[in-house]
Each structure stands twice: as structure tokens, then as C-alpha cells.
Amino acid sequence: MKDNKERIIFHIDVNSAFLSWSAADAMKNGEKLDIRDIPSVIGGDESSRRGVVLAKSNSAKKYGIITGESLFSARKKYPNLKVISPCFPVYEKYSKSMIDLLQEYTPLLQQYSIDECFLDVTNDLRDEPIKMAEAIRERIKTELGFTVNIGISNNKLLAKMASEFNKPDKVNTLYSSEIKEKLWPLSVGELFMVGKKATEKLNKLYIYTIGELANYSAELLKSKFKSYGLMIWEYANGIDTSDVECNTSEMKVISNSTTFAEDISDSESAYKVLRSLSENLSTRLRELNKCCNSISVSIRSSDFKNYSHQKKLINPTDSNRQIITVALQLFDEVWKKEPIRLLGVSLTQLVDEGYYQMSLFEVAQDDKEKALDKAIDSIRKRYGHDIISN
Structure with a gap:
């Protein structure tokens, strides 16, 4: 939590x-x-x-x-x-x-x-x-x-x-x-989980607004409505400790893109954006305990023509360094030197972390990179993404 x-x-x-x-x-x-x-x-x-x-x-x-x-x-x-x-x-x-x-x-x-x-x-x-x-x-x-x-x-x-x-x-x-200003003046019937019948019962207790419910005795509400009374009292006070629980189907791809307010025309600006997109995606991979088997870069030109380039990896990865390196390589191979309106990076063919095997040398290198990436993730989680940049 x-x-x-x-x-x-x-x-x-x-x-x-x-x-x-x-x-x-x-x-x-x-x-x-x-x-x-x-x-x-x-x-x-x-x-x-x-x-x-x-x-x-x-x-x-x-x-x-x-x-x-x-x-x-x-x-x-x-x-x-x-x-x-x-x-x-x-x-x-x-x-x-x-x-x-x-x-x-x-x-x-x-x-x-x-x-x-x-x-x-x-x-x-x-x-x-x-x-x-x-x-x-x-x-x-x-x-x-x-x-x-x-x-x-x-x-x-x-x-x-x-x-x-x-x-x-x-x-x-x-x-x-902002609860007192924005939530409490509303009719009690507008509170989540308070329906028409509950509103009528609360009105009989002279509770007409969410603020009046929030400031009512929690014990009295519990005695009259059991656990439901305590729940709506907590809601009126903005109390909710539930997590966002991922319930979508298994993802096979994650992607990230950005559209520019003004077209960019130089590779250094594009590299900077690609590094940022790739870092965000690699962090998300690690949050999911996944690795990707394939990386692609997509470009939309100033005249709205779309094209992309993809590379299949020898071994799946969630490494910042590897994903950035491949993304920049793909960009260099596919960019036609025209002004760019949009850049995107996609990681596909996702597998569970630890799904693959490597040589002892690669394992050692991989362990060092994972330790570094996890340290960077921890620092950014605590102090913000911009605290460390390439």
C-alpha cells in the first residue's frame, strides 16, 4: 500500500x-x-x-x-x-x-x-x-x-x-x-455509493449535504446503517485506501510517443526524446517484471507520413542502456532527414523476467545493469524522474 x-x-x-x-x-x-x-x-x-x-x-x-x-x-x-x-x-x-x-x-x-x-x-x-x-x-x-x-x-x-x-x-x-471547498457543499446524494433510498434515510437524519454527513457521528451512522454507515462516512471525509489493481488482459506490447508543438529537424533533439521515451518504457517493464524481445521506433513526418523500424533481440531485456541503444540505432537507420512531428518507441513480445538464459559473462553484465537500473528507479521514485538524466 x-x-x-x-x-x-x-x-x-x-x-x-x-x-x-x-x-x-x-x-x-x-x-x-x-x-x-x-x-x-x-x-x-x-x-x-x-x-x-x-x-x-x-x-x-x-x-x-x-x-x-x-x-x-x-x-x-x-x-x-x-x-x-x-x-x-x-x-x-x-x-x-x-x-x-x-x-x-x-x-x-x-x-x-x-x-x-x-x-x-x-x-x-x-x-x-x-x-x-x-x-x-x-x-x-x-x-x-x-x-x-x-x-x-x-x-x-x-x-x-x-x-x-x-x-x-x-x-x-x-x-x-480541496474536500471542504469542492466536496462538502454537494448534495449527499451525489456521493459515490449513496443512492436514492439512502439519500431519503439520511435526509430524515437532517443530513442533506456531504459535509453534514462527514461531520456526523461515525458511531451513530454505524449503529443505524452498520458497515455501510461507516463506509459512506469515510467517503464523505475523502478516506479511501484501495489500490489501483491492474485487471486488463496480459499485455504483449507497451509503447510511448510524443507529438511536438514544433517540428524537430536535428538528430540530437530526436536522441534526447528517444532516450526519455525509452527510459520510461524500461522502468515500466521492470514494474511489470517483464522483458521485451523486440523494439521498434516510429516516426511521423511534418506532412503526416508514418513509418517505423523494428529489431528482434537475441535475448529479452529490460535494460535502460540496451533499449536506448537499440532505439537510437533504429532511428539512425530509418530517419529520412525530414522534419519530425512525432516520435514513438514500442517494446513488444513481452515475456516474464527470468524467462531466458545467457552465458555466464552476460549474466554478470546483466546483474550489474539490473542493480544500476533498480538504484536509478529507486532514486527517481523518491525524488522525481528528472533527478537523473542522460
Whole structure:
């Protein structure tokens, strides 16, 4: 368990996921009308009165249409409502695309549902947390075609609450120091795990806001609601010690890339970026207790042409030095000397650490490098990534 004060947790939540993904997919296939800009919903079988609203556009929301109500009721509120049938294979495809993109930032990812997940970026910060989250939000919008809210905090609960603020397409923080200002004034029904029935019971105790719940007697709440009462009291006070538990399928590749605000045209600038990308990836490999069998470098030129170069290794590795050396070699072999818009490094064919055998000489060398890499990891974990650089 990490100290909550030291952790940086992101919660990523797709805005109106099913509707956003349906819209993104339709426009990718040539549709001109963006259903997010008109009163529209994703809904079940409209021919029966049992069909319900699964997701709604902001325009539909203005007419009082809510998630979970019947399509029959929604039509009465706005007769010209556009209803789109759900397509779960499309949703799974876009969800996976988002997870693949997020795994470029950290291996510590927990998918909470098809449209939301937690990232522990404590040891993978590339910038100030807000700037890093904004970069992720913008990449998802630009590359995948839909928007997300990102909440930032020191624990999962507060990060999730933060992601609910100021929708859509926003980054918000809710650190422990901000609880009194940002969390406590909210209606108690907005607290995670407090539903409609619980809200009614709390209101009978004259608890109407999260702040009133936080300042209520924990013992009285426990006596009235048992363990649930203590849990929601802790949540109201921002207490959550749970870890981000990786639950995605076994990764076969990890990658990292950066897009430049201005094109770069010299090899030294490219080397500097490649070293940074490679170091980040090798650190993530060691966190996963993995080694890679193959390394590739990808380049996007200023005129948006993409090309890459790959090398299969004799022995799997997680070594900073080896990964950097190969990445620079690949770049030199493939770069066409034109201005560069994007650089990326990918490590593929991942295997468990210790899977391979080497000669005695290689083992000795490898042990020395591992000791050095672990020492560097430890220093950076404690003092920040920039404390040591090549």
C-alpha cells in the first residue's frame, strides 16, 4: 500500500459513452451529422414500451430526458428525438482503443467499467498532473474521436468524484485539501455509493449535504446503517485506501510517443526524446517484471507520413542502456532527414523476467545493469524522474 499523500490517481470517464462511441463510429464511416449535436439517445427496442434510454446527448438533456427512462416517455418530451440502437461490438472496440492508449502512460491501470478506468501515474508523471491529464484528454478527443472527463486526486474515490465535475470534456482535481471547498457543499446524494433510498434515510437524519454527513457521528451512522454507515462516512471525509489493481488482459506490447508543438529537424533533439521515451518504457517493464524481445521506433513526418523500424533481440531485456541503444540505432537507420512531428518507441513480445538464459559473462553484465537500473528507479521514485538524466 502506497501512502495516499504520495499517490497521483487519474479517473477517466467517457462522456455519454454509448452515444459518443456511436457518433464517433458513424462519422468515421462517412456520416456528416454528429448525433451529439442534436437531441438524440441510445435506446433499446422502440417498438415496445420496455425500451429505455441508455445514453443521451446534451441537447436531449435540455428537454428533461434522463438515462433510464422509457423511450416512450422520452418521445413525449421531444417527439423528433433521434433514437439509435445500441451496438456493443462498437462500444467494445472503442473501449479497447482507449485502454490501449492509456497503457502508453502507465501499466497501473484498472478498468472499472466499459467506459471508465483508474490510472496510478505516481511513478509515471511526465509533467504536472493537470498538464499530463490535459494531454491525455486531448489525445483521446483528437485520435479516437470522443471526449472524456478526467478526475485527479490522491485516491480512487476522490479522483472518481472529481471526474463528475463540470462535464463534458474537462479535467478537475479533488485533493484532500480541496474536500471542504469542492466536496462538502454537494448534495449527499451525489456521493459515490449513496443512492436514492439512502439519500431519503439520511435526509430524515437532517443530513442533506456531504459535509453534514462527514461531520456526523461515525458511531451513530454505524449503529443505524452498520458497515455501510461507516463506509459512506469515510467517503464523505475523502478516506479511501484501495489500490489501483491492474485487471486488463496480459499485455504483449507497451509503447510511448510524443507529438511536438514544433517540428524537430536535428538528430540530437530526436536522441534526447528517444532516450526519455525509452527510459520510461524500461522502468515500466521492470514494474511489470517483464522483458521485451523486440523494439521498434516510429516516426511521423511534418506532412503526416508514418513509418517505423523494428529489431528482434537475441535475448529479452529490460535494460535502460540496451533499449536506448537499440532505439537510437533504429532511428539512425530509418530517419529520412525530414522534419519530425512525432516520435514513438514500442517494446513488444513481452515475456516474464527470468524467462531466458545467457552465458555466464552476460549474466554478470546483466546483474550489474539490473542493480544500476533498480538504484536509478529507486532514486527517481523518491525524488522525481528528472533527478537523473542522460
